[in-house]
Structures are given as C-alpha cells and as structure tokens.
Amino acid sequence: MEHKFFNSSQFTKRTSLTALLCVSLLVTNCKNETKEKEDIAIATESKQDLTFDLQSAIDACNSQLEIAVPKLTDLTKHPRLIGTDSTEWKEVPNGRLVWTSGFYPGILWYAYDVTGKDKWKEEAIKRTEVFEDFKTITEHHDIGFMMFPAYGNGYEIGGKEEYKDILLTSANSLASRFNPKVGTIRSWSNKMHPRWQQHITIIDNMLNIELLFWAAKNGGDKKLYDIAVTHAETTMKNHFRPDLTSWHVIEYDSINGDILNRHTKQGFSDDSRWSRGLAWGVYGYTMVYKETKDKKFLDFAQKITDKYLQLLPEDMVPAWDFDVQQDPKEEKDASAAAIVASALLDLSTMVESKEDQERYYNAAIKMLNSLASPKYSAVGKADSFLLHSTGAKSLGHEIDVALIYADYYYIEALSRLKKMQK
Template sequence: MRTIAIEEISKKQEFLETMPLSKEELNQAIQEVLKQIDLNMEYLKDKFPAPATKGLKYPVIDCIEWTDGFWTGMLWLAYEVTGDEKYRTAAEANILTFKHRIENRIEVDHHDLGFLYTPTCVAAYKLTGSEIAKETAIMAADKLIERYQDKGEFIQAWGEFNNPDHYRFIIDCLLNIPLLYWATEVTGDKKYEEIARKHFETSIKYVIRDDASAFHTFYMNHETGEPLRGATRQGYSDDSSWARGQAWGVYGLALNYKYTHEKSIFGLYEGMTNYFLNRLPDDNVCYWDLIFLNEAKQSRDSSAAAIACCGMDEMSKYLSDDNSKIYMGATHNILRSLIHNYTSKMHEAGDPVLFHGVYSWHSGKGVDEGNTWGDYFYFEALVRQAKKWNPYW
C-alpha cells in the first residue's frame, strides 16, 4: 500500500491540553438534539427532510434523495440514547419506505446506497434483529455492486453506467462500502467484501494525493481502466482539498481499518487527518474548502467538522495511546466548538440541528445552511462520546 506525506500537527499542544467534554456538556448537547428531532418528527410526519435547508428550514420531500438515510439514522440514535419507543416506531416505519424504494429501484442508480441503507436498515438489524431490515440492506448491497467496474476496479459514482463521461469514483464512497463488508459478514458471501477491498485499494491509490490532501473525484479510462485525472465537483478547484471530502477520507480510512485491519492504513489516516487539522481556523471548524484559512470571507462547513470527529473517534480505538490522545483532544475541541458556536437552543419545527454547513458552493445549494448529514454526524459524534456505541457503519 502506498505512503503519503505526514505533516506534524501544528496545534498538537492545544489538542493535548483540551479538556474532555464532561457528561454534563454531552448530556445537554444531546438533549438539544432530541428537542429538535421531536419537533421535526411532527413536522415531517412520514416524509423526509431535503438534503439542505432553505432559509434555515428543511423542505419536506419523499424518499428520493441520497441523503434520506441520515434522518432515520438520527431516529435510531435517539432510540439508543433514550430507549423511547416513539423513535423506534418512527424509524421502523421508515424501514418499510426504504424497502419499497430498493424493491422498486426508485432513485438508486448511484453509489450512495451505503448512505441510504447503513444508518437505516443495517442499524435496525443491529439494534432490533429485524429480518426485514437485514433483507432490505442486502438488496441494497446487491444494487451497489452492480456499479462495480472491472476495468479500473472501482464502483462508479453517478451517471449512466459505462458512460465514458461518468467513468469515475469519488472519495465519499469510502462511507458507502462498509455496507458491503457488513453484507459479507451476515451472508458469508465474499463477493461483497472483495469488491469493497478492490474499490478501497483503487481509491487510496488515486484519490489521495502525495501531500495527503484529496481529490473529490477521479476519472478512469473506460476502455483500459487506466487512471486519467483527479478533479472536483464540490471543492473550490481541482487542486484544492474540499473539506468534506477530506473528512470522508478521515472517517472512511478508519472504517476500512475496522474491517480489514490493514496496518498500512495508519500512515494514510495520519497523513489525511493531520492535513485536515493543520488547516483549521481559530475556532477549529473548517471552511468548506481547506484552501481557505483564518478570516476568509467564505462559509464554514460544520458537517465536515462533525464527520472528521466521528472518524478520529473511530480510529483512536486502534492507535497507540500517544496518537490517540492527540486525535481525541482534537475531537473534543472541535465538538465543543460545534456545540457552542454552530447549534442553537432556540428550536422551531423544520430547523436543522447543526448550522453553518455547505452542500454545494458551486451550485449555490445549501450554502451557510443546515444539512441532514451534518445533523446526523454531529449527533453520532456526541453519542460516541456519551456511551459505548456500536457503529452502524
């Protein structure tokens, strides 16, 4: 496996001196999340929030977006921390919606089946033993591997399958392939894990740059499978590092280590994580692209910060004590900043949990708004610190 640059962490001492979040801080933050979930349950009823807010309110949609699983994932997290059956009832009703979606192949011709079915159906199976949820998640895994390209050994992200213009993968998919590892675990069929490993190996070979930053997307030659070029669809430029993409890398590497135990992942993780941490502004919540530093006139992406916190927490289970202390200090530091500066104690129906995120800067969608994955990963990061948590991923 390849090696990349590993920068020294410039804020190492600050992170080492960060006080861990107290039980009181975590419990209060979780209670604020639950207040918003309760309001949004009534607001949404049997529907879903759009990917991002508009004017800080979520439009209400059917189950048609790549982001719908995050709302159900929040319901499962709420059930775990409270034991309240109302959250389980709502989440289980959603499972039937996801079952209908995959059976009828409604908006599933893309690689985001992991985002859709891991925090929903895999979570349901792990928490309740639901056979319906298990079968639904396996159907989603079967659909996901249909997008595997033998030439190049990757899962095609979007677009018409085999179309040369869409012959590419993106870094986000590192969070989709845990669905495949799980599918092998529960079925005993190695085909899922084999495709997950091949996609992972292709990703780390091409989408991570030598300096430990990441391309958002990488194009392959549709005739030969040879690498063509890295590019962006979400970041500032092809040469910059989109913050959320870098965070997907941090968490994705940790999750792939969880399943593969490939020790060579440690160097990749440290490189990508240190690069991310070294480009944080004073309050340690990143701008939407890591090319922007202190006092840039740009929007933050709180969702990227929350994703990175989940990744650092996950990987800290496997690192040496010295490294774990630094990354956990960074996790608590960033989370505390999110709690105090990026959430609100004033709640109204349709509001996000986490403010100041960016969906797509180039298209102008969800800029300085809330988004569903930011809400979910913020809640997951809090739950990770508040209890011993078995990841859905």
C-alpha cells in the same frame, strides 16, 4: 605546486561560521518540525483536561426532535436542509436518485440509542420502511448512504432482524457497479453528470463500502469484502495528492483503468482542497481499518487525519474548501466537522500509542464542543441540531444552511462517545 595554508585565526572563523550555519539550519528545521507537530497535535491535554457535556448535547438533540418530528408527517419525503432565512426543514421526495433519504431515519435510530425512548424507535421504523424498494438501486453508488444509516442502524440498534435480507440485497446492488478493470465502484451515471464520459469515482464513495463490509460478515458473499478492499486500495492510490489532501472526482478509462481526469463537483476548483472530501476520506479509511485490521489502512487513516487537523482553524470547523479558508467571509461546513468528529472517536480507540489515542480523542471533543456551542448549535434558532453547513457552494446551492447529514454524523458521534464513556 603552491600550497596554501589557513592560519589558526582563519580556521577558527571558518569553523565558527560553519558551526553557526549548522546550528541555524538545525534550529530552523527543529522549529519547522515543532510547528508541524503543533499544527497536527491540536490537543496535548490529557483526556481529563478536556470536558464535554454529553448529556446536555443529547438532551438538546432530543428537544430539537420534539419540535421537528411532529412537523414531518409526509412519508413520501424526507428533510434535507434548512435555509439561511428559515427555521423549518425543507423536505424533498424520497426518490431513487436522492442520496440523502437515509439520514433522517438514521438520526431517529441514534436518538433511540442515546435516549432509550421508544417513540424514536417507532418513528424510525416508520421512516425507514417507506423505501424498502430502494434495495434494488443500481443507477448510482449512493444506495449505501440511503440504506445503511436507515436499515443498518435499524438492524444494529433496533434489533430489526428482518432488515438483514434488505441490506444484503442492497449490498449486491451496490457491488454490481464495481468495475474490476478499474478497481473501484462507479459512482455516478454519465446521464447524471455528462461532463464525464467514462467511469467516475468520487471520494464520497468510501462511505458506501461500509455496506459491503457489513454484508460480507452477515451472510453475504465473500466477494463483497474483496470489492470493498479493492475499492479502498485503488482510491488510496489514485485519489490523494502528495500533500495527502484529496480530489473529489476521478474519471477512469472504463476499459484499461487509466486516469483520464481529476476534477471537482463541489469544491472551489479542480485542484483545491474541498474540506468535506477530506472528511469523507478520514471517516472512510478509519472505517476500512476497523473492518479489515490491515495496518496499511490505519497508517493511511492517520496520515490524512493529521493533514486534516493541520489545516483546521482555531474553532475546529473548516471552511467549505480549505483553499478559501483565509477569507473570513467564506462559509463554514459544520457537516465536515461532524463527520470527522465521529471518525476521530473511533480512530482514538484503534491507534496503539497513548499519545495518538489522546490526541485524536481530544480533537474530537474540541470539535463537539465547538459544534454544540451557540455559534453552531441550532437550538432556539431552527429545527435542526446544527447550523452553518455548506453542501455545494460551487454549484450555487446549500450555502450556509442546516444539512440533514451534518445532524446525522453529529448524533452518531454522541452515540459513539456515550458508548466509550460506558
């Protein structure tokens, strides 16, 4: 057998090439890892390095309500949006199928909270109590959105203890839509959305289960807590892609719980990354951890939050769908930014490491600064707090408008920040 030997020169060359290759791969990996960390860790400054004029933002909201509230006198309707070419709220009926009815009274409760002005409490009571009958809604999942911002904030902020039974009834109505064979609360009826024939669950539903958690710890049945947790676990398992972005709509087999379809209603396409959908997830899982203290939910909340932050543009306000964000002509969605800003303030108080606390806090402050800036603020332009939200571009409506729920989560964020500063 012939044996071949490398001379020292050959060995040195081979070793050098190998070393260079290893170093190159190591540097590349380090660069990729560093870039990813930089993308995720949007803010590296300490809390003291970032400022936000909270009182100015509160004063602006108060001034906007001074303008808008005297115009909103029909108690059978609520403000929904302000069109691109308009300055005043378009009102829609307080119908049992209109999911946005609770946000306006919720805004008034938060206005009372951050300003201490009794007139906003009085207005909030008046606007809340007009839809007490909604407590029996079982046609869809949005009873949580409709009742908790209004009656929940009325109970917690306004001290309206008589709202407790209404909230408990509302929670039981929502729980009636839970399918144990699937493990989630059914969102829409098939009559409302005939594209899907069986059990539909949308990512937005993560917000509605807050009503169940509240009820379970305020005299409601323990099963309400269990339903909320099961819904969160099933959604965590099925509603998110490997890259941690979310689908909007999942259709389950009503009998065996198998996934039939993953689709969208408001995103760019079935497989695109609808920005408000991921925002609902960030807020929802932050809330679920707050209610359960189960670390698996905190871990997941952080993972999807980091993904959301990684996808953001420089001004911290996403396009209506992340998959179209590279096109500067595509509209923004300030409502997604407001939702996540509010959630991040909560999340910053829950994580253990100081680095994560400051990272999430700073990201929230940057979002609020952007939303309060002339680019997104409605002051002097329209009766809302914020401009440039997009509700459902894929459906051809609510494109680049003011939306009532954007204002709701914005003032909620201000309320949370004020409590943190105290």
